[in-house]
Amino acid sequence: MKVAIMGAGLSGLACAITLEKQGVVPTIFEKRSKVGDRFVNGEAFLPALNRPIKDCYAYLAEKHGIYLQPLNNIRKMIISSENDRAVLHGQLGFLNIRGRDEDSLEFQLYKQVKSEIIFNSQYTYENLLQNFTHVIVATGDAAYTAKIQDFTQDLTVTLKGATVEGTFDKRHVGIWLDNTIAPQGYAYLLPFSEKEATIALGYPDYPHNQKFDIKSLWNKFYHRVCKEIEQELRITDQFEVTRYIIGICSAPRLANTFFTGNCFGAIMPAYGFGQLAAILTGIYAAQDLCGLGNYFELTKPLRQSYKNSLALRRAVEQLDNHKLDLLVKLINTNLANSLITTPNLNLLGFLGFVLRPYLLKRV
Numbered sequence: 001m002k003v004a005i006m007g008a009g010l011s012g013l014a015c016a017i018t019l020e021k022q023g024v025v026p027t028i029f030e031k032r033s034k035v036g037d038r039f040v041n042g043e044a045f046l047p048a049l050n051r052p053i054k055d056c057y058a059y060l061a062e063k064h065g066i067y068l069q070p071l072n073n074i075r076k077m078i079i080s081s082e083n084d085r086a087v088l089h090g091q092l093g094f095l096n097i098r099g100r101d102e103d104s105l106e107f108q109l110y111k112q113v114k115s116e117i118i119f120n121s122q123y124t125y126e127n128l129l130q131n132f133t134h135v136i137v138a139t140g141d142a143a144y145t146a147k148i149q150d151f152t153q154d155l156t157v158t159l160k161g162a163t164v165e166g167t168f169d170k171r172h173v174g175i176w177l178d179n180t181i182a183p184q185g186y187a188y189l190l191p192f193s194e195k196e197a198t199i200a201l202g203y204p205d206y207p208h209n210q211k212f213d214i215k216s217l218w219n220k221f222y223h224r225v226c227k228e229i230e231q232e233l234r235i236t237d238q239f240e241v242t243r244y245i246i247g248i249c250s251a252p253r254l255a256n257t258f259f260t261g262n263c264f265g266a267i268m269p270a271y272g273f274g275q276l277a278a279i280l281t282g283i284y285a286a287q288d289l290c291g292l293g294n295y296f297e298l299t300k301p302l303r304q305s306y307k308n309s310l311a312l313r314r315a316v317e318q319l320d321n322h323k324l325d326l327l328v329k330l331i332n333t334n335l336a337n338s339l340i341t342t343p344n345l346n347l348l349g350f351l352g353f354v355l356r357p358y359l360l361k362r363v
């Protein structure tokens with residue numbers, strides 16, 4: 001068996017590590033000149049959306065022998081709407097860093113890989129199929145999958161973010177649900193040290209959202225964050241992602257080609273969490289290749305989570321700012337607080353079931 005992996009990101013590297021454990025040495029082809037050679041940004045794992053997995057770091061280590069470390073635990077989350085605010089406390093999740101940083105998640109995976117990585121690769125999957133028995137498409141780019149097979153694109157998103165310098169509590173994150181700064185989307189602050197954080201906003205590119213000017217939304221958001229945390233944040237780096245595709249492929253495997261990570265449909269529609277599903281799809285593709293499972297079956301729960309997450313997004317997208325205020329008020333009650341923080345409740349499954357009529361709603 002000769003396996004080529006296209007893309008040395010989360011799913012490609014997780015796939016390589018799992019193959020190596022079974023004695024299969026893949027060749028990895030990476031478009032960029034280094035692993036993680038892109039903007040630095042803080043990202044998060046929220047266990048409430050990944051249950052029954054409670055602690056993804058422990059799960060990946062114990063179940064799959066993949067060792068990663070978070071930057072920090074999330075102990076406090078402040079969710080703000082236009083006029084209200086909810087505060088959640090507890091073990092709410094984990095923060096990590098991505099991109100050009102020695103501690104980034106992709107860099108941590110890279111250190112566990114022994115296989116050869118061919119950088120600056122220009123190969124297409126068709127090229128690779130001529131010399132390899134199997135190809136793993138792990139390019140992080142769902143548009144690439146859409147060129148090869150049916151891919152249901154549910155939405156695309158515009159994202160704008162920045163690295164800011166200030167003084168932060170490394171365990172506290174902020175989320176804003178406010179249509180005047182992120183119409184039908186959300187904005188966030190994720191610290192990656194006591195002095196640096198990512199602030200970002202994202203909203204769907206629906207035709208009726210085209211009237212918004214990203215620069216003025218950004219200015220509003222930036223000033224609001226500065227005002228709320230009472231600091232003049234200094235922007236040291238910026239990024240913008242346009243038409244980020246959220247959708248899911250119809251066939252996780254087509255003959256001897258496997259689609260992993262975003263190329264499978266790892267990004268959860270509510271609200272862009274894709275890291276855990278990306279790593280898991282890489283592991284599952286490797287398990288299928290090594291006769292330890294069936295990729296189609298193994299990815300079924302991820303497909304269901306995608307659907308549940310889409311129902312949640314569609315429901316929240318209907319809410320105007322007044323209703324978002326009410327939602328935030330509700331989140332601030334003890335009952336909602338404990339539903340979110342109770343580790344044994346499959347929150348996404350429950351919400352997906354309750355909100356499934358919204359799957360039919362087009363926004």
Ligand SMILES: Cc1cc2nc3c(=O)[nH]c(=O)nc-3n(C[C@H](O)[C@H](O)[C@H](O)COP(=O)(O)OP(=O)(O)OC[C@H]3O[C@@H](n4cnc5c(N)ncnc54)[C@H](O)[C@@H]3O)c2cc1C
Binds near residue numbers: 009141161263
């Ligand atoms: C701004 C932003 C914020 C996010 N925040 C979060 C968050 O907080 N929590 C969360 O869980 N998820 C988050 N996500 C989603 C998450 O980052 C992705 O779902 C995840 O990284 C996808 O992993 P992947 O393996 O598919 O792709 P990636 O990890 O992106 O890796 C793809 C690799 O393939 C390479 N490549 C591309 N094209 C080719 C080619 N033709 N040939 C060879 N190599 C190629 C790329 O250079 C890259 O190295 C966020 C995404 C963005 C954009």
